[in-house]
Amino acid sequence: MSTFKTVAELVPFKEICHIYVQIILIQSGGAYRTSKHAYLIEFVCNTRVCVCDFLPRALTGFQPVAFRDILDGLVNTEYLVDVIDQIVGVSHFEIVSLNGKDTEKITLELQNQLSDRLTVHLLGKYAIFVHDATQNLIQKKCIICVIRFAKIGVFKGNLHQQRYIVMCTIAAIDYDMGWYYMSCKICWKRVLLVPSDHMKNYYCAKCNNYRSELLPRYNLQLVVLDNTGHSKFLLLDNLAEELLGIPCVALYGSSSDQIEDPVVVHSVLSKLVGGTYFCKIVIEEQNFMFNCQTFKVLEIIPTYEF
Ligand SMILES: [Zn+2]
Structure with a gap:
């Protein structure tokens, strides 16, 4: 058997089998416990260790969980x-x-x-x-x-606002709810269409303005798939622009009077289909209250596929 060394003299990953003397036994506790044992061994400055000939395989303690x-x-x-x-x-x-x-x-x-x-x-x-x-x-x-x-993560915080990261593939875009919303250029809020005799009038409730400058912003309903099934994610303006590389206003047409061409629009937006991403989504209060099955995307992290 080799001679005893201090812990500081060991070469990491070279000397794997040791016996320990002069250690402290402390009670195990807290939220980061490495084993089910009630006590932990702690090295102190006068702990001496020595290479041993054989370390039983079971002592590695590796126990993968399902x-x-x-x-x-x-x-x-x-x-x-x-x-x-x-x-x-x-x-x-x-x-x-x-x-x-x-x-x-x-x-x-x-x-x-x-x-x-x-x-x-x-x-x-x-x-x-x-x-x-x-x-x-x-x-x-x-x-x-x-x-x-x-460490197994437990989602903390408000039950009515939980965030998750899921890896999913965009399978389709659902156009039933349109692909953009008309917003107030100042405050970004959705404007309301107010019926009028001759022309379209839009009202921004936040700015209390009937003549708000308008800006179309993306409002894409994505049908996404992962290995557990499918779901619907809402992809809003900045994130959609980041993926598509074209601002909503350019796709909509520079003038708000122009009627957008669905063929052109659909061919541009369909570039998203087939992409796989990590999506950080939020489950909001309305998802619980109204059983709404569309989840808002907060962040998109591209992936490398293997
Ligand atoms: Zn506004």
């Missing part, structure tokens, strides 16, 4: 979990604010053999590592991702 159990809320969220499965989507690299600090973030979509999917957010060095790893891999190759000690 996606379905997480999705069905059967897993205790106080414990960190291990997950393993195939990466089927990776978001673009983002910088987000976490506790006031800029932090790297990517979002993964994992799929298991039963076609259950799990969305995983990686932050900091883990986001950089997986981003770099997936950049260098050839597409269409199966990539298996192993994550130890993942």
